Amino acid sequence: MHRALCPVETLYVGQRSRAVLSCALHGQVDTGALSAAFDALTQAHPTLRSRIAPDGPGFALRLLAEDERPRLITRTGGEEVHLAELNAPLPVGGPLSRAVLVSAPEGDRHLFVLVVDHTITDGHSSIALHNAVWDHYRALVEGGETGGTAAATDATADAREDCGDRPHWPQPVSRLLPAADPAATAAYLERRVEETRRHPVELLPFDVPRPATAGAGPGAEPAGDGRIEVCRLALDEERTTRLRRTARQAGVSVHALVAAALLTAARRRLEGDGPRTLGCLSPVDLRSRLTPALPALLMVPAVTTHLQTLGVAADTDPMALARTVHSRLSDFIDRADQYHEMRITPEIPGNPALQLATVIVTNMGVVPGPRLPAGLRATDIRLVPAREHYFPQAGRSPVMACVVSFEGRLAIEFPHFTACFSPSFMQTFRDDVLAGLLTFADVTDPLPSPAR
Structure with missing residues (x-):
């Protein structure tokens, strides 16, 4: 249950770059619903619950064990956590995504930080992922169906490989380029x-x-x-x-x-x-x-x-x-x-x-x-x-x-x-x-x- 990285993706392994999305919030946050929303997205997108592993002369994405997959981290603090998350790497061999909710002691101010390795994301997909987490959260706390996340997940099906019961790994973009001499x-x-x-x-x-x-x-x-x-x-x-x-x-x-x-x-x-x-x-x-x-x-x-x-x-x-x-x-x-x-x-x-x-x-x-x-x-x-x-x-x-x-x-x-x-x-x-x-x-x- 792995997917080899293409040569373009492999370059990101050495660069060790990451996208850090953050959202400052005012109001009450249901941490259980937010945790469930993040879990739903990592379940729908196997790259988010993967690690980078050697694969012959290159590298591959391999699924993490259930007890290793990323889960929402909650803690008490303030905006200083943004700087701490900027400086906290996603090491090779560990999860390629991280979600942290930091809440002020009074409980009505929060900072949500979503970190994703550039081996599996770019700016547009990291923003879309951040918004999808909150779409799913909103559906959960409002008691409705999680249609926003389901629709986004279904929309990616055409770009995935058909792997039967195995994870639906997205194809590398380098495979999707138009033909060239x-x-x-x-x-x-x-x-x-x-x-x-x-x-x-x-x-x-x-x-x-x-x-x-x-x-x-x-x-x-x-x-x-x-x-x-x-x-x-x-x-x-x-x-x-x-x-x-x-x-x-x-x-x-x-x-x-x-x-x-x-x-x-x-x-x-x-x-x-x-x-x-x-x-x-x-x-x-x-x-x-x-x-x-x-x-x-x-x-x-x-x-x-x-x-x-x-x-x-x-x-x-x-x-x-x-x-x-x-x-x-x-x-x-x-x-x-x-x-x-x-x-x-x-x-x-x-x-x-x-x-x-x-x-x-x-x-x-x-x-x-x-x-x-x-x-x-x-x-x-x-x-x-x-x-x-x-x-x-x-x-x-x-x-x-x-x-x-x-x-x-x-x-x-x-x-x-x-x-x-x-x-x-x-x-x-x-x-x-x-x-x-x-x-x-x-x-x-x-x-x-x-x-x-």
């Missing part, structure tokens, strides 16, 4: 490698002194000091609406405006006034681009990336940057290069520059929050990526920005390791990005659309 994929890889050689990108230097130990990359020993913290940027609904308006008027995406603000802030941390080669890495969702489209709740990573390099000077116009980011990403998708990009993903360990960027800008778009029963409301929802290994010995790295709009309000999470970037560095960087976004949001004159 291997020679075309090889030519694409050759072109991408050559581009990285001709345009090596600059990374941001750490402001924390480098440890006096050897090694500077994934082959080196991870740092023992430091912890993951997260710096947050949040816009209210009005400013989010104004930012969207500017994007529409300029004919670009909000993602492009955010990327331009990040690239501009990054350029300010490099010396000189002339152009410097910066890289922008944008995840590209494949769920909606496959035929048939994959349900959001299918628990597999279904994302690839687009890397573009840009010459950014101290006086580069941020809107011009946004237009470039938008047009290049649009062209990438129009050419269907996202499929080639996923096919060459197994080559990344030998060519790490294929995904080396100055800024990594994820974007989940506008997503709904959980639907809760009467008497319970969500006061805050967050999605933060985290991982186990950071390498302060390297002296520099990309900056990660996780962008998501829950309930019409845009937020950007900046997770960072304190032995690399200090909290004060990230706060100043965050404030720079905020200033750039507010400049976009405050545009009042009509903007011409970019020429295509």
Whole structure:
């Protein structure tokens, strides 16, 4: 009862990255119903009650024993648990998901944290899973059928393998890509490698002194000091609406405006006034681009990336940057290069520059929050990526920005390791990005659309 990981999924085993969903709540929570809701989802999705195990030269997902499968953890505390969960790994060999409910002593304030290994999820499926848990919970406490979860489970059936009485493992997305000529994929890889050689990108230097130990990359020993913290940027609904308006008027995406603000802030941390080669890495969702489209709740990573390099000077116009980011990403998708990009993903360990960027800008778009029963409301929802290994010995790295709009309000999470970037560095960087976004949001004159 196992399912081999494909080469693309296997890369996540070494990266040890995870999605951390959290929801702050006000009201009464029935812990028994929430525990049952989480159990129902882990039962419906075997990847959530699996572990990673060696399988010949690679790895496989294997079901955990009944007494090992993840169960809802409950404890008393406050929002400090969010930071603790960011720093609590999902080790290889253990469960690939974790759910924690932390309740204040008075019992009317809670924090629900859902952690899922990126070997079995991406941003869209982790959000869908979080909302499905609360759909099931709502049905239980309201005394009705758990139709929301059942429908979501049934919707994944077409994308699963027929395994009889065995678990219905979801197929790896790499098996679902449209057919391609291997020679075309090889030519694409050759072109991408050559581009990285001709345009090596600059990374941001750490402001924390480098440890006096050897090694500077994934082959080196991870740092023992430091912890993951997260710096947050949040816009209210009005400013989010104004930012969207500017994007529409300029004919670009909000993602492009955010990327331009990040690239501009990054350029300010490099010396000189002339152009410097910066890289922008944008995840590209494949769920909606496959035929048939994959349900959001299918628990597999279904994302690839687009890397573009840009010459950014101290006086580069941020809107011009946004237009470039938008047009290049649009062209990438129009050419269907996202499929080639996923096919060459197994080559990344030998060519790490294929995904080396100055800024990594994820974007989940506008997503709904959980639907809760009467008497319970969500006061805050967050999605933060985290991982186990950071390498302060390297002296520099990309900056990660996780962008998501829950309930019409845009937020950007900046997770960072304190032995690399200090909290004060990230706060100043965050404030720079905020200033750039507010400049976009405050545009009042009509903007011409970019020429295509």
